[in-house]
Amino acid sequence: xxxxxxxxxxxxxxxxATYVLAFVVTLLRRPxxxxxxxxLGFAVAVISYGYRWMHVGHVPLQNLxxxxxxxxxxxxxxxxxxxxxxxxxxxxDMLIGAIVLFPAGFVFHAQPQRxxxxxxxxLFTPHVAVYMLSYIVMAKxxxxxxxxxxxxxxxxxxxxxxxxxxxxxxxxxGFPLLTLGLILGSYxxxxxxxxxxxxxxxxxxxxxxxxxxxxxxxFRYMFGKKHPRxxxxxxxxxxxxxxxxxxxxxxxKIFSGLHSYAT
Amino acid sequence: xxxxxxxxxxxxxxxxxxxxxFSIYGAFIGAARAEQxxxxxxxxxxxxxxxxxxxxxxxxxxxxxxxxxxxxMHAGCISILLGGMWGSRAGHALQNKFLxxxxxxxxxxxxxxxxxxxxxxxxxxxxNYLFSxxxxxESDLDHRTVSEELRQEFEKHQMTLSQDxxxxxxxxxxAWVIADNLSAYIARKEGEALNIYAPTKELPFxxxxxxxxxxxxxxxxxxxxxxxxxxxxxxxxxxQEIDLGxxxxxxxxxxxxxxxxxxxxxxxxxAFDDPRPGSNPALEIEITAPDGQVITQxxxxxxxxFGHTQSKLKLTYHRPLNRAIRDYVSELEVVRDGQVVAEKxxxxxxxxxFGGYHFYQVDYDHEAGRFTILSVHSSSGLRLVFIGYWxxxxxxxxxxxxxxxxxxxxxKK
Numbered sequence: 007x008x009x010x011x012x013x014x015x016x017x018x019x020x021x022x023a024t025y026v027l028a029f030v031v032t033l034l035r036r037p038x039x040x041x042x043x044x045x046l047g048f049a050v051a052v053i054s055y056g057y058r059w060m061h062v063g064h065v066p067l068q069n070l071x072x073x074x075x076x077x078x079x080x081x082x083x084x085x086x087x088x089x090x091x092x093x094x095x096x097x098x099d100m101l102i103g104a105i106v107l108f109p110a111g112f113v114f115h116a117q118p119q120r121x122x123x124x125x126x127x128x129l130f131t132p133h134v135a136v137y138m139l140s141y142i143v144m145a146k147x148x149x150x151x152x153x154x155x156x157x158x159x160x161x162x163x164x165x166x167x168x169x170x171x172x173x174x175x176x177x178x179x180g181f182p183l184l185t186l187g188l189i190l191g192s193y194x195x196x197x198x199x200x201x202x203x204x205x206x207x208x209x210x211x212x213x214x215x216x217x218x219x220x221x222x223x224x225f226r227y228m229f230g231k232k233h234p235r236x237x238x239x240x241x242x243x244x245x246x247x248x249x250x251x252x253x254x255x256x257x258x259k260i261f262s263g264l265h266s267y268a269t
Numbered sequence: 270x271x272x273x274x275x276x277x278x279x280x281x282x283x284x285x286x287x288x289x290x291f292s293i294y295g296a297f298i299g300a301a302r303a304e305q306x307x308x309x310x311x312x313x314x315x316x317x318x319x320x321x322x323x324x325x326x327x328x329x330x331x332x333x334x335x336x337x338x339x340x341x342m343h344a345g346c347i348s349i350l351l352g353g354m355w356g357s358r359a360g361h362a363l364q365n366k367f368l369x370x371x372x373x374x375x376x377x378x379x380x381x382x383x384x385x386x387x388x389x390x391x392x393x394x395x396x397n398y399l400f401s402x403x404x405x406x407e408s409d410l411d412h413r414t415v416s417e418e419l420r421q422e423f424e425k426h427q428m429t430l431s432q433d434x435x436x437x438x439x440x441x442x443x444a445w446v447i448a449d450n451l452s453a454y455i456a457r458k459e460g461e462a463l464n465i466y467a468p469t470k471e472l473p474f475x476x477x478x479x480x481x482x483x484x485x486x487x488x489x490x491x492x493x494x495x496x497x498x499x500x501x502x503x504x505x506x507x508x509q510e511i512d513l514g515x516x517x518x519x520x521x522x523x524x525x526x527x528x529x530x531x532x533x534x535x536x537x538x539x540a541f542d543d544p545r546p547g548s549n550p551a552l553e554i555e556i557t558a559p560d561g562q563v564i565t566q567x568x569x570x571x572x573x574x575f576g577h578t579q580s581k582l583k584l585t586y587h588r589p590l591n592r593a594i595r596d597y598v599s600e601l602e603v604v605r606d607g608q609v610v611a612e613k614x615x616x617x618x619x620x621x622x623f624g625g626y627h628f629y630q631v632d633y634d635h636e637a638g639r640f641t642i643l644s645v646h647s648s649s650g651l652r653l654v655f656i657g658y659w660x661x662x663x664x665x666x667x668x669x670x671x672x673x674x675x676x677x678x679x680x681k682k
Contacts, residue, residue, distance in 0.1 A: 120593040123617035178669045189658045200629045200646045205303035210296040217289040228278050
C-alpha cells in the first residue's frame with residue numbers, strides 16, 4: 007500500500023471518488039445525476055490516462071499501473087453494453103471502475119519498474135490487458151446473474167434484455183478474451199520456461215475458470231432457459247474462480263508457484 | 270434432442286465438471302505433484318475419453334460441422350489434447366517403443382564456456398541401460414564403497430572409475446548413484462538383477478557455449494585517466510581492449526573477480542576468486558607499453574584508488590551496488606560432425622530451437638559465470654498444440670464476435 011502524492015496520483019483518486027459518488031447518487035434514486043457524475047469521472051479518467059501518455063511518451067500499456075489506469079476508463083464498456091447489447095447495469099459499472107482503479111492508486115508503482123528478465127516480452131502487456139478486460143466483462147455478467155437470482159428486472163420502458171439473456175450475451179463477449187488470455191499465457195510459458203503448460207496453481211485456477219464458463223455454455227445449450235437459476239449460478243461460479251485466480255493465488259502462501267510475484 | 274445426443278451432452282458436461290474439479294485439486298497440491306497427478310494412468314484414460322468424446326460429438330451433432338466457429342473450437346480442442354498426449358512422458362515412451370523414436374523428452378545439460386557437450390541428464394525418465402552386475406555387489410554399494418571387483422566389472426565395459434568415485438543412496442531406495450568426476454552411473458535393483466544405467470542420454474548433435482554473461486540495467490565500466498582531466502571508458506568485460514595512445518600503450522581486461530582474494534604460494538602472490546560468501550569485485554588489467562613491457566594491475570570497485578603500485582595510470586572500476594539484472598545471455602553454437610550448423614545467443618524469452626529440441630537457460634555458475642545450465646525440451650506434439658490454439662481462438666472469436674459484427678454491418682446496409 008502506498009499513497010501517490012503526485013498529479014497522476016491525485017487524478018486517480020479524484021476518478022475513484024467521482025465513481026463512488028456517482029454510485030451513491032444512483033442508489034439514492036437520482037439516476038440522471040448519477041449518470042452525469044459517472045461521465046465526469048470518465049472525463050477525469052481520460053485526462054489521467056492522457057497525462058500519463060504525455061508523461062511517458064509512449065502508449066501507456068507497459069506495466070500493471072498503466073493497464074489498470076486504462077481499465078479505469080470503463081464508461082465505453084457501459085455504453086457499448088447498453089447501446090449495442092441492450093444490457094444495463096450502470097450503477098455496478100461505476101463500482102467496478104472504482105475497484106479497477108484501486109490497484110493503480112494504491113498497489114502498483116507509477117515509476118516504470120525495471121522488469122526482471124522473464125517479464126521482458128511483447129506478450130506481457132497483451133496477456134495481462136486481455137485478462138483484465140475479460141475480468142471486467144465477466145464482472146458485469148455476474149452482476150446480471152445476481153439480478154436474475156434476486157428477480158430484479160429492467161423497467162419496461164428501458165428496452166433492455168432480461169437478466170438471464172443479458173448474462174449470456176455478456177459472457178459471450180468476455181469468453182473470447184478469457185480464451186485469448188489463457189492461450190497467450192501458455193505460448194509465453196513455452197518461450198520463457200520451456201513448457202506451454204506447467205501445472206502451476208495459477209494456470210490450473212485459470213483453466214478451472216475457463217472450464218466453468220465452458221460448462222455454462224454446454225449446460226445452457228442443453229436446457230436453454232428451463233433452469234434460469236442454474237444458468238446464473240454457473241456464471242457466478244465462474245466469477246468466483248476468476249477472483250481466486252486473480253487474488254488468492256498471488257496473495258496466499260499455500261499456492262506457491264511460478265506466478266507468485268505480485269503482491 | 271434425440272437420446273444419443275442427449276447422452277453425449279451429459280457425458281460432455283460430466284467430463285468438463287470432472288476436469289474442473291481435477292484442476293482445482295491440482296492447484297492445491299502444487300505444480301510438481303499436479304504434473305505427476307495429471308500424468309497418471311487413470312488421468313491418461315480420462316484424456317483419451319475426453320478426446321474420443323469430442324470426436325463422437327462432431328459426428329453426432331450436425332451443428333458442430335455446419336457452424337464453422339463451433340467446428341473450429343471443438344476440432345481445436347482435439348488437436349490440443351492429441352498434441353499434449355503425443356508430447357507427454359507416456360507419449361514419448363510409446364513412440365520409443367513402437368516407432369523406435371529415441372527422443373529425450375526433457376532434461377538438463379551443464380556446459381562450460383568454450384566447451385561443447387551432448388550429454389543430457391534425464392533424471393525422471395527411463396534411463397539408458399548399460400550392463401548388469403552380480404547381485405552380490407549390493408552389500409558393497411550399501412557400504413558406500415567401490416570394491417576392486419566392481420571396478421573391474423566397469424573396466425570390462427570400457428568404463429574407468431577414478432579414485433574419487435563416490436557412492437550415494439537414492440532416496441527411493443533400491444538404487445545407488447555412483448558419481449565420478451564428470452560421469453555418473455545409477456545402480457538399480459530390479460527383481461534379482463542389479464542393473465547399471467547412465468543417467469544421461471546423448472543428443473544427436475553437440476551444443477557449444479561460446480560465452481555466458483549477465484547483463485545489468487546499469488552497466489559496469491572501467492575508466493582510465495590518460496591525462497589530467499581526460500579519460501577513456503570501456504565496458505568492464507573480459508577481453509575488452511583499448512589503445513590509450515602515445516607512450517601509454519594498450520590496456521586489456523583479462524579477468525574479472527567477484528570476490529577478489531590474494532594468497533602467497535611459493536613466495537609469490539596469487540590472485541583468486543574466493544567462492545565463499547563475500548564481495549570484492551575487481552578487474553585484472555594487462556597494460557602493454559609500446560616497448561612491449563607488460564604490467565598487470567588490479568582495480569577494485571569497493572576500494573577506489575587502491576592497488577596502483579606498478580603504473581602511473583589512474584584506473585576506476587565503476588560498478589553500482591545491487592544492480593538489477595536485465596538479462597542472462599548464453600552464446601550457443603550447435604555442432605554436428607565438426608561443423609557449426611546453427612548459432613544463437615539465447616536470452617530469457619528467446620530460446621534456441623534445433624533438431625526437434627528447444628534449449629533454455631535455467632541456471633548458471635553463480636560464483637564465476639563459467640558455465641550455464643540449459644534445460645532441453647522435446648518439441649514433439651508442440652505443432653499440434655499450437656495449431657489447436659489457433660483453431661480454438663479463431664473459432665471462438667468468429668463464433669462469438671465477428672459473425673455478429675458482420676451480421677450487423679450487413680443488416681445496416
